[in-house]
Amino acid sequence: MTETLGSTGEFGLIAAVTRGLARGEDVLVGPGDDAAVVAVPDGRLVITTDLLVEGRHFRQDWSSAYDVGRKAAAQNLSDIVAMGARPTSMVVGFGAPADLPTAWALELNQGLVDEAELLEVSIIGGDTVQSDKIVVSVTAFGSLDGRAPVLRSGARPGDEVAVVGRLGWAEAGYAVLQRGFRSPRSVVEAHRRPQPPYAEGPRAAIAGASSMCDVSDGLLSDLGHIAEASQVVIDVRSRALTVAEPLQAVAAATGADALGFVLTGGEDHALVGTFEPADVPDGWTVIGAVAEGNENVPAGTVTVDGAAYTAVSGHAHFRS
Structure with a gap:
């Protein structure tokens, strides 16, 4: 008979998923107490959280539990490195x-563990609850290691816009899966399991993003x-993509539209940043420029080849 969460029980599941977890040097108290304790030598803690909800962010007939675990970890760890920080630990909520x-559930946990291990990130706790559908919540923590955080509000006129990582692959995979197909396999796998360029976040911060x-x-x-937070205009050059x-x-x-996948597709977790021209790191591709707003193109605007992009520009929850 198949063992279910009902027969395993909450504490049996917790014992199974925490058994043998590695503990990084930043973790002073890991799973097993009322809360974890993490050292913050820098004095600042970078924190992000994301939810994955079955039927909204993943489907069991499209993705394995392992894929969901990798994706849940990746989308949070990518947010940490986008601040220029080094991910250190994370907690997981599971319904x-x-x-x-x-x-x-155990396969999901293995996906979380394997993605975390890419960056020597420790899973330090979490919670489990019965729910009508599967929900995975990850909160990740990171250290700035003495550097200033790289914010969305720092872009300046004269900066160049550069990107590293894949764009549009996950969206193309989603389009394929929606139509009941499983190929090209490369884009389907990109939808199931992103590959963020983790090392490039801290590297960009050091370079002067x-x-x-x-x-x-x-x-x-x-x-x-970025354009809104920095009150600038950003123009993307389509030929550079x-x-x-x-x-x-x-x-x-x-x-x-293949270019539309690149311009508006999400969930690949590439990194995009702005730099003084001399500071763009090797391996990043310059795709545009930052300028001041004016009467015709107000600050906070993003254009493509100097003109407004009329299609939907990307995903937003609760948009009608």
């Missing part, structure tokens, strides 16, 4: 129906956050 197989953002909602949408062959194949098969 699920009592009849969910225990094996699914004036602003930075994790591309989770779409390039134009996330650049809009790479539209990979798998994206072109999906666009041709579905009637979509």
